Amino acid sequence: MRRDTFQAIADPTRREILNMISAQPLNVNTVAGNFEISRTAVYKHLKILTECGLIKVKQHGRERYCEARLEKLAEVADWLEQYKKFWNSKLDNLEIYLKDIQSEEDNNDRRHQRY
Amino acid sequence: MRRDTFQAIADPTRREILNMISAQPLNVNTVAGNFEISRTAVYKHLKILTECGLIKVKQHGRERYCEARLEKLAEVADWLEQYKKFWNSKLDNLEIYLKDIQSEEDNNDRRHQRY
DNA sequence: AAGTTGCACAACCAAAAGGTTACATTTAAA
DNA sequence: TTTAAATGTAACCTTTTGGTTGTGCAACTT
CATH class of the missing domain: 1.10.10.10 (Winged helix-like DNA-binding domain superfamily/Winged helix DNA-binding domain)
Structure with missing residues (x-):
């Protein structure tokens, strides 16, 4: 089982x-x-x-x-992590923001293409 | 079912x-x-x-x-939210930190008591 | 028009899930 | 040292789960 x-x-x-x-x-x-x-x-x-x-x-x-x-339960949280960008709570968006800072600097249009 | x-x-x-x-x-x-x-x-x-x-x-x-x-999946994330204090990833701790800012201002020792 | 592709679904099956009652065992209390 | 409490577990049952094969139909292709 x-x-x-x-x-x-x-x-x-x-x-x-x-x-x-x-x-x-x-x-x-x-x-x-x-x-x-x-x-x-x-x-x-x-x-x-x-x-x-x-x-x-x-x-x-x-x-x-x-x-x-x-x-x-962190195991479940980790799995969810990759999908957080699909919904929005203020704190979740903050996380995404922090994670994406670097890549946004390289390509300002990236978020528009993906979301 | x-x-x-x-x-x-x-x-x-x-x-x-x-x-x-x-x-x-x-x-x-x-x-x-x-x-x-x-x-x-x-x-x-x-x-x-x-x-x-x-x-x-x-x-x-x-x-x-x-x-x-x-x-x-936010439903699952919401359920996990209440338990996040039981593990530690950098971002999770950031969330807790931001949530507690207000109460920490009222009571500087609170974090040490709880975590 | 005939054939092929994409999909829904019925009927069936074995195993797992979630529950029950009954009994066994260990440890505290009287 | 009986008795009672707390727990573990075996045996059993029903429903759900996850899978199968086979059939039928709608919609593209040729």
């Missing part, structure tokens, strides 16, 4: 889990308690997230705390 | 299709010709991308040109 970051965040439950533990680590039952689905189902999502490196688990007695490793 | 941007980009073939047509629109057969899998399989991926709004199709005679609508 595929097991990468893109696939991991494709599921809304998994995105919610990540959001839930982004502030502070939570144990398995606490995470599961916040969903309608069974503990086992949530556990499977946690397992997938762990296998993708988006979660690290730390044992405390009989409890296991799930800690988000959101650096892993 | 779920049909959102996150699910759309979860598949590597679909990401490759987006990349392929990001430069210029291509017709169905041209896209399909770049993959090992059948034309029908590629067509299904194109259909999913269309249903998600990541592609617009324009008819020219008997050919249909698939045009990438990458603005749709």
